[in-house]
Amino acid sequence: MTLIRRILLRLLTMAITLFGVAVIVFFVIRVVPGNPIAMMLPPGAGEEDIARLKALYGLDKTIPEQFVIWLSGVLHGDFGTSITTRQPVLGLVLSRLPATIELSVMALVVAVIIGGALALTGTRRRGTRTEGAIDVANGMALSVPDFLWGLVLILLFGVLWPVFHISGRVSPALDLPFSTNFYLFESVLRLRFDIWADLVSHMFMPSLALAIPLAAIIAQLLKQSLKETMNLDYVTLARTKGYGENHVITREALPNAVLPTLTLIGVQFTFLIGGTVIIERLFSYEGLGNMAIDAVINRDLPLIQGIVILFALIFTVVNLVVDLTYAALNPRLRHG
Amino acid sequence: MADARGLVKRRAGARLWLSAGWLTLLALAAVFAPLIAPHDPLAQDLFGARLPPFWEHGADAAFPLGTDSLGRDVLSRIIHGARVALGVALIAGTLTCLIGALLGLIAGYFRGWPDMVISRFVDIWMAFPPVLFAILLIAVLGTGLSSIIIAIVVIDWTRFARVIRAEAMSQGAMDYVASAQVAGRKRFSIMLAEILPNVLPTIVVLLTLEMGIAVIVEAILSFVNLSISTDQPTWGSMIAEGRLSIHQAWWVLVFPLITLFLTVLSFSQLGEGLKDHFDPVLR
Numbered sequence: 001m002t003l004i005r006r007i008l009l010r011l012l013t014m015a016i017t018l019f020g021v022a023v024i025v026f027f028v029i030r031v032v033p034g035n036p037i038a039m040m041l042p043p044g045a046g047e048e049d050i051a052r053l054k055a056l057y058g059l060d061k062t063i064p065e066q067f068v069i070w071l072s073g074v075l076h077g078d079f080g081t082s083i084t085t086r087q088p089v090l091g092l093v094l095s096r097l098p099a100t101i102e103l104s105v106m107a108l109v110v111a112v113i114i115g116g117a118l119a120l121t122g123t124r125r126r127g128t129r130t131e132g133a134i135d136v137a138n139g140m141a142l143s144v145p146d147f148l149w150g151l152v153l154i155l156l157f158g159v160l161w162p163v164f165h166i167s168g169r170v171s172p173a174l175d176l177p178f179s180t181n182f183y184l185f186e187s188v189l190r191l192r193f194d195i196w197a198d199l200v201s202h203m204f205m206p207s208l209a210l211a212i213p214l215a216a217i218i219a220q221l222l223k224q225s226l227k228e229t230m231n232l233d234y235v236t237l238a239r240t241k242g243y244g245e246n247h248v249i250t251r252e253a254l255p256n257a258v259l260p261t262l263t264l265i266g267v268q269f270t271f272l273i274g275g276t277v278i279i280e281r282l283f284s285y286e287g288l289g290n291m292a293i294d295a296v297i298n299r300d301l302p303l304i305q306g307i308v309i310l311f312a313l314i315f316t317v318v319n320l321v322v323d324l325t326y327a328a329l330n331p332r333l334r335h336g
Numbered sequence: 337m338a339d340a341r342g343l344v345k346r347r348a349g350a351r352l353w354l355s356a357g358w359l360t361l362l363a364l365a366a367v368f369a370p371l372i373a374p375h376d377p378l379a380q381d382l383f384g385a386r387l388p389p390f391w392e393h394g395a396d397a398a399f400p401l402g403t404d405s406l407g408r409d410v411l412s413r414i415i416h417g418a419r420v421a422l423g424v425a426l427i428a429g430t431l432t433c434l435i436g437a438l439l440g441l442i443a444g445y446f447r448g449w450p451d452m453v454i455s456r457f458v459d460i461w462m463a464f465p466p467v468l469f470a471i472l473l474i475a476v477l478g479t480g481l482s483s484i485i486i487a488i489v490v491i492d493w494t495r496f497a498r499v500i501r502a503e504a505m506s507q508g509a510m511d512y513v514a515s516a517q518v519a520g521r522k523r524f525s526i527m528l529a530e531i532l533p534n535v536l537p538t539i540v541v542l543l544t545l546e547m548g549i550a551v552i553v554e555a556i557l558s559f560v561n562l563s564i565s566t567d568q569p570t571w572g573s574m575i576a577e578g579r580l581s582i583h584q585a586w587w588v589l590v591f592p593l594i595t596l597f598l599t600v601l602s603f604s605q606l607g608e609g610l611k612d613h614f615d616p617v618l619r
Contacts, residue, residue: 016456
């Protein structure tokens, strides 16, 4: 199978998956017993007001009709109007997306750094107490999900030793001179390191909470692969050539041991993004996940739909990129 | 090598017993909650609000882990909260396991169109952020214990289906299955009598892990105030409340958090321990 055919096939399954997600979300939320229209009306509104509002949001048609209208809108980039804020869903969602992307990428970087450092240390000191301690810490980190790590971090760095911000994305007192919502990225470009430090201080705990389980997975798998590679003949040869242990691990063993870990990171990254929903809530971080929970609580149907579709799109795109990267990196799949 | 194997075995044994011990203790506390709990978990006393735990200055020995902002006993609420947590773990875990494992067996053993349909659904499910999906389902189904259980089953069946499908597929390719087919047995009976016993260890491990996940999901839903009614204490709602009064009364957050942490850790370690126990290489 050529790479082109592979990509086309993946794009097709991606489209089917996204369509499936759209169908499920659309029909699930239309079973909602609560009436969003009733909440929007002022007291004393008459029957015709209700009918007018229903017509405005297209809620007077049958559910399949609504779906077709909504879907054709989506294909034209129109995700409808949020019921609570009465603004276009697409704009609302895109305004929050950068915050979630920055948080997820930051968490990924933290996870790679911690996980990589643990794997290398564990390999360097294999057979010692240090390796044992790393194994135990990995086991703990893997067993407990991000939500609980977030709470533990709040206690440690919010109460016991209050050094980091416990909630929000940026201190409200700061005046932000930014033209996009990628605050972290733009603060670096504009050399506003005071704002950058404030942002990082807010992101520290949520990103660490998201990173801990992934760091443990990375550490475990990379250490395992390194261990296997260290026993191969070419590594022994490098040793007999007189290279030091650090050189052997990082220059000789690591490049060959890293591929399975890279694939795993890609798969696990979608789980990390899924975790932002509750972590953003826990730290009152103004991202997509926090907005999603508010939308569900307020029964803002168009907004919920838009957010879920966007998440599904992110997940499938990440998976696609991982697949293609893997195919490009792995010589056995390149011509397979 | 023999030494390392012995070490792994001993370590696995220790964590198996420790986690099983904690979970047994918790199960007993849940069953006998009305007898053990020193106070009514709902009894409010605004004059005895935010009493610290017993070792701090100003504590009341009758409330060893302190009281919350409404003067309710934290220890009694944790004990009663174990009922919801373990109830959800047991019921939701078992139902998820039954449905997911059955679909996984069918997809993996029968292949063909059942596999196509089930795998496509798994793909779609994997594109949902699970927490958002859970909250959405609760908003639709309404709050309550049965809604939480349904939400967990609806979301998590794929965990079983994915793994069991792969295992059933590799078992289905083995000689003993081929000889059963040659002997003219019905395929469904082969699936249940031959394949199922061989994937059972995996199912048991997944079930144990799923119970831990169910406890977390319930806590998360309670945390966003979408679990069950407020007159039933849950660890998640205690944590949500503790998060708000964290600077005035840290113990309202800390004790339920420790309980939840140990419980989730125990389910997970029990699952990992069982995995090692079933592993023929380590045995």
